[in-house]
Amino acid sequence: MSSPGSDPKPSSGTTLPRRRGRPQQFNAQDGVAIAARLFHRAGYEGVSVADLTQALKINPPSLYAAYGSKLGLFERAIRAYAADELAQVQQALRAERSAAEALGGLLETAAIRYSSRPATPGCMIATALQSHDDAARGIAVTLTRQNEALLEEYLWPSASPGKARTIVQFVMQNLRGLSLNARLGYSSDDLVRSARIAAGAVSDLLETP
Amino acid sequence: MSSPGSDPKPSSGTTLPRRRGRPQQFNAQDGVAIAARLFHRAGYEGVSVADLTQALKINPPSLYAAYGSKLGLFERAIRAYAADELAQVQQALRAERSAAEALGGLLETAAIRYSSRPATPGCMIATALQSHDDAARGIAVTLTRQNEALLEEYLWPSASPGKARTIVQFVMQNLRGLSLNARLGYSSDDLVRSARIAAGAVSDLLETP
DNA sequence: CAATTAATATAGCGAGCGCTACATTAAACC
DNA sequence: GGTTTAATGTAGCGCTCGCTATATTAATTG
Numbered sequence: 001m002s003s004p005g006s007d008p009k010p011s012s013g014t015t016l017p018r019r020r021g022r023p024q025q026f027n028a029q030d031g032v033a034i035a036a037r038l039f040h041r042a043g044y045e046g047v048s049v050a051d052l053t054q055a056l057k058i059n060p061p062s063l064y065a066a067y068g069s070k071l072g073l074f075e076r077a078i079r080a081y082a083a084d085e086l087a088q089v090q091q092a093l094r095a096e097r098s099a100a101e102a103l104g105g106l107l108e109t110a111a112i113r114y115s116s117r118p119a120t121p122g123c124m125i126a127t128a129l130q131s132h133d134d135a136a137r138g139i140a141v142t143l144t145r146q147n148e149a150l151l152e153e154y155l156w157p158s159a160s161p162g163k164a165r166t167i168v169q170f171v172m173q174n175l176r177g178l179s180l181n182a183r184l185g186y187s188s189d190d191l192v193r194s195a196r197i198a199a200g201a202v203s204d205l206l207e208t209p
Numbered sequence: 210m211s212s213p214g215s216d217p218k219p220s221s222g223t224t225l226p227r228r229r230g231r232p233q234q235f236n237a238q239d240g241v242a243i244a245a246r247l248f249h250r251a252g253y254e255g256v257s258v259a260d261l262t263q264a265l266k267i268n269p270p271s272l273y274a275a276y277g278s279k280l281g282l283f284e285r286a287i288r289a290y291a292a293d294e295l296a297q298v299q300q301a302l303r304a305e306r307s308a309a310e311a312l313g314g315l316l317e318t319a320a321i322r323y324s325s326r327p328a329t330p331g332c333m334i335a336t337a338l339q340s341h342d343d344a345a346r347g348i349a350v351t352l353t354r355q356n357e358a359l360l361e362e363y364l365w366p367s368a369s370p371g372k373a374r375t376i377v378q379f380v381m382q383n384l385r386g387l388s389l390n391a392r393l394g395y396s397s398d399d400l401v402r403s404a405r406i407a408a409g410a411v412s413d414l415l416e417t418p
Numbered sequence: 419c420a421a422t423t424a425a426t427a428t429a430g431c432g433a434g435c436g437c438t439a440c441a442t443t444a445a446a447c448c
Numbered sequence: 449g450g451t452t453t454a455a456t457g458t459a460g461c462g463c464t465c466g467c468t469a470t471a472t473t474a475a476t477t478g
Contacts, residue, residue, distance in 0.1 A: 021454025022444040045254065046341035049436055059457055060437065066455095070436065129389065130339050132255035141393070169395065170403045176389045177382030180338065184350070186378065194379045201410040230424025231474040258466055268427055269467065275425095279466065 028066045031056045036077035040120040043127055044074055044136035075139050081124045082143045088113075089147075099158035100206045103171060104199030110175055111191035114182035122179035129176075148172060158206060167205055174198040237275045240265045245286035249329040252336055253283055253345035284348050290333045291352045297322075298356075308367035309415045312380060313408030319384055320400035323391035331388035338385075357381060367415060376414055383407040 034055050038047045049070050053060055067073035092105045114122050125147075128140035148168055155164035178191055243264050247256045258279050262269055276282035301314045323331050334356075337349035357377055364373035387400055 018446075019454080020446040020452070022456065024455065043339070043341055048434080050434085061439095061458095062456065064437070126389070127339065129393065130252070130336065132252060144393075166402055166406075169390065169399055170406045173383060173386030173390055173403050173407075175386075177384075177386035180335070180385045180389070181378065181382055184338065184353075190378055193375055194382050197375075197379045197410050197414065198382075198407075200413070201406050204409070204413075205406065227476080228424075229422070229476040231426065233425065257464080259464085270428095270469095271426065273467070 024062075024066070026056060026058050026062065031058075031063075031066065032073070032076045032080055035073050036081050036124065037120055039074055039077050040081065040124040040127065044071075044131040044133050071133075071135050074136055078124060078128060078139060078143065082147075085123075085125075086147070086150075093154055098206075099155060100199075100203040102154075103167070103202050103206075104196070107171065107174060107178075107195040107199045107202075108192055111178050111182075111195035112188060114179055115186070115188040115191050121185075122182040123175065126176045126179040127183070144172075163205070167202055170205075171198070171202060233271075233275070235265060235267050235271070240267075240272075240275065241282070241285045241289055244282050245290050245333070246329055248283055248286050249290065249333040249336065253280075253340040253342050280342075280344050283345055287333060287337060287348060287352065291356075294332075294334075295356070295359075302363055307415075308364060309408075309412040311363075312376070312411045312415075313405070316380065316383060316387075316404040316408045316411075317401055320387050320391075320404035321397060323388055324395070324397040324400050330394075331391040332384065335385045335388040336392070353381075372414070376411055379414075380407070380411060 035047075035052055038051060038055055049060060049063065052070070052073065053063055056063065063070075063073065067076060088109070089106060092109060093102045095102065095105075097105075110123070125140050125143050128136060129144060131137045131140065151168045151171065152161075152164045155167060158164075159167060174195070178195060181194070182191060244256075244261055247260060247264055258269060258272065261279070261282065262272055265272065272279075272282065276285060297318070298315060301318060302311045304311065304314070306314075319332070334349050334352050337345060338353060340346045340349065360377045360380065361370075361373050364376060367373075368376060383404070387404060390403070391400060
């Protein structure tokens with residue numbers, strides 16, 4: 001009966017020998033994913049604790065026991081989202097092709113991603129960048145700075161540091177514009193068209209030394 | 210004593226023969242300008258009625274008597290802002306030069322405008338586009354659609370309707386990205402550099418028929 | 419001078435917010 | 449079984465939100 005293997009919902013990746021006390025009746029990781037969807041759609045302040053507890057089918061004390069606070073859950077949600085996006089982006093960059101092609105692919109796939117799930121349009125991080133809550137926005141700023149730094153380092157073999165910085169800023173500017181336009185309801189085709197124009201400009205920049 | 214000329218603060222542009230009742234002790238137009246600054250900085254939901262009454266040095270009933278509601282004041286504020294911006298944009302477009310130069314100038318001056326007043330960075334409309342309040346966002350969407358339509362019509366002599374639409378979407382995407390980057394604290398030089406890259410892409414699009 | 423009209427100041431309503439005290443329930447330990 | 453540990457459900461705290469009822473003040477009107 002008490003064998004570890006019978007644990008139906010291990011909240012961590014490794015199978016633990018189930019702790020004492022009443023077991024958690026919901027999966028905390030699933031909760032993060034659900035919260036991420038809500039926060040992506042409506043932003044940090046657009047989602048209330050009541051919304052979250054209703055979506056996770058738990059009561060407030062369970063949420064606070066599991067995540068500490070609304071902000072704590074938001075941080076876990078946006079970090080999970082960022083890790084997911086980062087994996088996709090790095091896959092786009094790691095492919096054996098030129099930096100121009102890679103950045104073009106990055107822009108184009110972003111355009112598609114931003115508009116492929118109408119319930120969660122745009123980029124969650126770009127959306128969170130404009131929260132009025134200082135702490136929530138701070139988390140988004142930190143994540144976006146990390147992504148900018150990563151892109152910049154990726155470009156160092158292909159461009160001077162200054163030029164890399166310029167290109168990254170232009171790319172981020174367009175990604176953020178794409179995210180906003182996706183949230184405004186622009187079609188996937190429209191977004192891809194605009195992404196390709198930006199990609200062309202990046203390509204020109206990389207070609208002229 | 211009761212001559213109209215002695216009216217110290219006519220709330221309307223025309224000098225009225227002062228109505229009956231206790232006179233308004235604040236200038237409603239000034240109030241709109243002050244509110245516009247607050248809303249520009251912090252967005253619709255980032256400014257409370259208490260913030261507004263404190264900034265206008267009035268009590269809530271006076272605000273509601275003058276503007277109807279917080280949303281009413283926001284609408285007057287953002288419309289005033291939009292009219293102001295529209296005048297500057299139309300001046301940029303009306304100049305006798307090519308569409309490419311005009312759009313390039315539009316992008317560049319926007320980059321400068323968005324970063325010239327650190328207390329109110331970015332574009333107020335672009336910022337308001339992401340409010341969580343449906344009514345406030347709706348007003349911003351309406352204004353931005355009007356601006357898009359205007360830009361599109363401006364381009365009709367220079368490009369096919371489809372191409373005009375594409376160019377406008379790309380320009381708006383970059384304006385919105387510039388606005389967000391301005392709010393993130395990017396320097397004026399950085400913004401202008403990115404704006405010029407976008408302008409170059411627009412120029413290319415207009416040159417290739 | 420009243421009577422009328424309108425903007426003011428005081429004070430607080432109802433609702434929603436993030437969050438928590440408290441008692442209860444369900445598991446592991448001995 | 450009894451004890452310990454932890455997650456749960458109920459209920460509601462303190463606060464801020466947009467907004468307003470009420471009484472008061474300051475002007476025009478006759």
